[in-house]
Amino acid sequence: MNNLFQLKKIITFCGALACLSAFACVKAARAETATSPVTSENSPLVLAKRGSFFIGGEKAKQNFIELGSQRAADTVTINQMYVEFMQPVGKTKLPVVMVHGAGLSGNSYDTTPDGRMGWYEYFVRNAYPTYVVDQVGRARSGFNQAIFNGVGAKEADPSQQPKITRMGDLHAAWINFRIGPSQGVAYKDSQFPIEAIDELSRMGIPDLSASLTSPNPNYQTLSMLADKLDGIILMGHSQSGHFPLETALLNSEKVKAMILLEPGTCLNDQLSDAQLKKLTSIPLLVVYGDHLSSSTELPGNALGWQQRFEGCQTLIKRINTLGGHAQMLYPPSLGILGNSHMLMLDKNNLQIADLIMDWINKNTNQ
């Protein structure tokens, strides 16, 4: 009887789950996760697989000077795209691909400036295999340095050298990202973790988009990624906000949903009804934060945030008129105030992610 009592105690301790090995444990953990997402960054993260790879790119022959005057003429790869990924264990949903904006890299979707969990991990914790890229021409994807070395060696005219743009702390970040209206002044309801603003500055890196050939090779490369993963939910932000539209026009079969976060443009003035018809089978979500009357700090007649928002609303109406499924997510209309341009870094970043995941669940076959 004493033994039986002990046996019962052990069984009670084991509960409904049973572990023979680390792997069995993880499977058991995942079974629970499937019905009750582990959304806290303080609980361990269990991954079926993670890592990185490159996609796309082509070989280019470059001479001694173009390569930096170190070794002989050779070939290199240009226009490749770096991809890092995490796959959750157990039953998974559609893969999500996250593309960052201007002057930033894929780390925009990782840990926030104040050290909280970013969307990259949060989507994984919610059963999405998640892929974060560095745009072609940026960060770990590299760029084509040939023309710069040609100019440096006076073999090409400086006017041929592409401009390299950089995110200034006040104009491109603080004001344009709608954290506050002027230096040191934040919107009272700002969701941005202002105490960590210096970390946002450190996230800024040189943007070599002007060095890319036309059409932007990111579209074709993302289409290749959609093929490789056999269907993706494609998310772009800001400068890459319209990339999901361009990629879906190339690959309407494998782009399963388009999420445009604070797009610089929804291409409303550029896309014909014939083009939009190709997109009607693909759900589209556009997301904008608050304080749209803020300045972009761009010169001349560049469109402001409010105009960009309205252009996207027009596109949404056009797509829906053609039989599509497009929607605007504007948190202020739900009473969620103060979101900046960097929704994925804001203090309520997981709340915004939840709204997006709700939309995905309702609008895609998972």
Place this chain on the structure above:
Amino acid sequence: MNNLFQLKKIITFCGALACLSAFACVKAARAETATSPVTSENSPLVLAKRGSFFIGGEKAKQNFIELGSQRAADTVTINQMYVEFMQPVGKTKLPVVMVHGAGLSGNSYDTTPDGRMGWYEYFVRNAYPTYVVDQVGRARSGFNQAIFNGVGAKEADPSQQPKITRMGDLHAAWINFRIGPSQGVAYKDSQFPIEAIDELSRMGIPDLSASLTSPNPNYQTLSMLADKLDGIILMGHSQSGHFPLETALLNSEKVKAMILLEPGTCLNDQLSDAQLKKLTSIPLLVVYGDHLSSSTELPGNALGWQQRFEGCQTLIKRINTLGGHAQMLYPPSLGILGNSHMLMLDKNNLQIADLIMDWINKNTNQ
């Protein structure tokens, strides 16, 4: 009796491990890992925490042109370092910091070109909190673009523009990395996954080391990282092979071990005995692969691989004579043949990692 039989079956199934929840499962999984490392990439990876952050950097004022002629003059951050990390669950060992070589980024330590597990994940699976950086001036750490835009706008002379070096496929990679002696010809015993050579080409990105100020800001920044993590094992490769020495000279308290993988130099000709005495309390391991008689493909009187190896052996002797603990790991002397310059990507990359971890276990207080 029937019930008792079933109870026994359940207990056998549960084994010594018990899971009440995802978290308990993970703890149980970890308990097994502690004594029996989960070294297969096919078993789930359980992380206590992961993410990224930046360290170091300083503010710089830049004008309209320097910033890329987009928005007004502003401040940006330069010389910051991107750091990504994974922390295993359970009892952990000393943090390991991995620094990549020339023309590459931190992804050198991640998934191999042929899709196998890299050292980043393998060290985590062996209880090391592991931190992979992009060098200051590279990839997600960015670089200072000001002079390039100044030259492009004809405000500075092209001769002031730093050269941007790039890893050519034949000369810098195939021959210099000691995969094979000539185009299309591999060493018969080569450990490099030759079928995936194009993926190595895609890993190559522009190297802006020539744009950095002197002393190289990577040393100070890695020292800051050593402070932040309260003690690190610092690993450098190739171009950064000597970074652990330079960082330890700045911070001999928090650099707990130095691992120099295929260093371009061990600084033997540059470090005085007085300097080396500062390093005698810190274990030092130098690692070189095979085929050291291969050419570096560098012009003039640049040191070859064999000379670099011998310079490191001299440094090891000098440190040991001064009372230090330095050692050469040369796999061919153990009968392990064919390793390339890219040890962490070779087919036997985990075998090499095991040798390094054995050395760490024997030479540090864990």
